[in-house]
Every structure is written in structure tokens, then in C-alpha cells.
Amino acid sequence: MTPFPLPPGSTIGILGGGQLGRMLALAAARLGFDVAILTPEADSPAGRVAAHVIVAEYEEPGALKTLADLCQVITFEFENVPAGAVLELQRLGAEVAPNPRALAVAQDRLEEKTFLNQAGIPTVGFVPIDSEAELRAAFRRFGPPLLLKTRRGGYDGKGQIWVEKADDSAGALAALGQLPAIAETPADFRREVAIIAARGRDGEIALYPLTESHHENGILRRTTAPAAGPPRPHAEAERIAATLLTALNYVGVLGLELFERDDGRLLVNEFAPRVHNTGHWTLDGCGVDQFEQHIRAVAGWPLGPTAATHHVEMTNLLGEEALTWANLAREPETRVWLYGKRDHLPGRKMGHVNRLSALDSPRR
Ligand SMILES: Nc1ncnc2c1ncn2[C@@H]1O[C@H](COP(=O)(O)OP(=O)(O)O)[C@@H](O)[C@H]1O
């Protein structure tokens, strides 16, 4: 049994080597921890700022053994790590947080929405789809249009397609590669909001302010934090987040994406069992940011303050937008975060900027 709280000098393992792992590793280092990254990618954004890097497939037994021997606790930055890898780490005696059940639920859109509804948390209507006949039946039940999403592996709007009428069913299933899917009813939202939530080893819960999300082509483009508007959705989102964390017996930070409807009611879209892009504003707009909060939670430390200290507009730098860093660095209210990725591929998340303004000033 690992004794918690972990003292500084302990080693924290992270499955995944992307920008989330990089920012987690930086936060962990600030608290005196060493980080070990396991990633299949050589020269990864996280690997280049970590004390230890293991470059291997996630399920390679030798790599998992090395990681388990090295680390006092292991977490993940990528929710599509194979469940088998996490279970193997536990079998080797490693302490893993968040727990593998939370990971498994979040990996499958059908299990995720079913779990949410069972916990009393509302979502859009949905049904599992494994055949054209089932999709046609979904049209009879819900009417058009329907959003068809693969159950597993989708991100940044990939693996989903709007289907306008029942006769388009076969084509839509083919477009998604005949993978197991769900069909969802339209959310009918007036805006998308998100909340970053944390739960500690002792069950303590810390919630960040609700934020507004703006997507383009299925990718998060901007976060406005805290979200404007009346307090009601904030309180509702906090209730939902706390219910979910407790139902999952969760330890760590979780990102929750929601739809706000015209009457102010909230539906959960999805959750990520990890730090989340909608929480990058906390790096410069809160006492303790989401990355440090996650490290604190998995290490068994007390959670830190989550109140906003500034208004923040977070904008993702996609592809070649990151090449404007010299201009961005000249803006006094702008904090620049770059992930050290080598290739500026179109749409790739290369970095982000946080533009700060005083809490009591009018929103930019
Ligand atoms: N049922 C829905 N109705 C309307 N829009 C949706 C629905 N589901 C998803 N979207 C839109 O697509 C975006 C991406 O969908 P999401 O399920 O969050 O997938 P991803 O895992 O790619 O983020 C959402 O942020 C939202 O803008």
C-alpha cells in the first residue's frame, strides 16, 4: 500500500505523452515530484519535460512493469489508453488514479450516457446502433435528425456524423466504418458550457467556475471563464459534477461538457476522466490550476483553491497559428503556452493563449 499523502521526491507515472501530460509534469515538478511518462511516441511533448520516459506501446508488459516499479502512483492524460494496460498496472501492485472503472465508462459513449442517467444526470436521448435496421428504428422513435457517433475512440468531433433522414442510414454507418455506434437526439442548446471538477482521496470536492465553450469544426476554439449569465446554471452544474464524482468514487480532475438549453436547464454531453482543454484557463486565472489540482488529488494532498482570480479568454493555437508566438508574446495581458510539437499540421493543438482581464471589468 502506498502511503498517502505522497511526499515530495516521489515519482508519479503518466500514461500518455501529449500536451496534457506535459502540463501535468510541469505542475508535478513544481511540487517536488518526479514524473515518468509512458508513451508510444518518441520525442513527445510530455517526455521532453519529464524525469523518466518509457517509449513503448501502452500494453507492452515490460514497459508496464518498469513504470509500476518506478512510480508511487500512476495516472493518465489520454482517455483512450487500453483498459487492459491499466488493469495490468493494478495487477502489478501499482496505485492507479482515477480508477479504471471511471476510465472504462468514459471510453464508451453508450456506457457513459447510461451511467449518467442512472446517477440521475440528464443527457440527450440516445440508443445503441449496431445495424441499419436499428438506425431506421431510431428515426421512427425520435424523428430526424440524429447524430450518429462511434461508441469509442472519437475526439475533436471525429467519428460522428449528422443523419438527416432514415434513408441515409446505410451511408452514415458506412462513413463511420460500420463501428459500434450510438444515435443521439439534437441537444437544442443555446450555448455549450463546461466545468472542471476535482475530488481528493478523502472525498473532498473542489469545483472550478462554469465556463463557456466555443467549438469550430468540432474542435474547441475558445473558452470564456467564468461564464457570464445568471447563477442558476452554475449551481446546477456544480450539483451535477459533485454527483458524478461521487458516483464514480473518483480521485483526480475530471472535465465535464454540458449543453445549456434556452430555459437554462443543463444536459451533460460527455465527461473526460482527466484534465481537459476547457480547463486551460485555470493556468492563469485561478489560485491552483487544474494540472496542479490533479497532481494534488492523486498524490493525496489537500485540494487547492478554485475561485477565479481573473477573467480569462483561452484561445487554442491550431496548426500554423502557433507560428505567431512572437506577436503574442508582445501582448502584456496574454500568457503564451506552447506544447513543443514539431509539426504544425492543420487543426493540430500546438498551444494556447490565456488573455487576462480584471474580474470586475467588462468582458473583452
Ligand atoms: N447531441 C448533440 N446535439 C447537438 N450537438 C452535439 C451533440 N453532440 C455533440 N454535439 C456537438 O459536437 C461537439 C463534439 O461532440 P462530443 O460528443 O463532445 O465529441 P468529442 O468527443 O469529439 O468532443 C460538441 O461539443 C457539440 O458542439
Ligand SMILES: [Mg+2]
Ligand atoms: Mg466533446
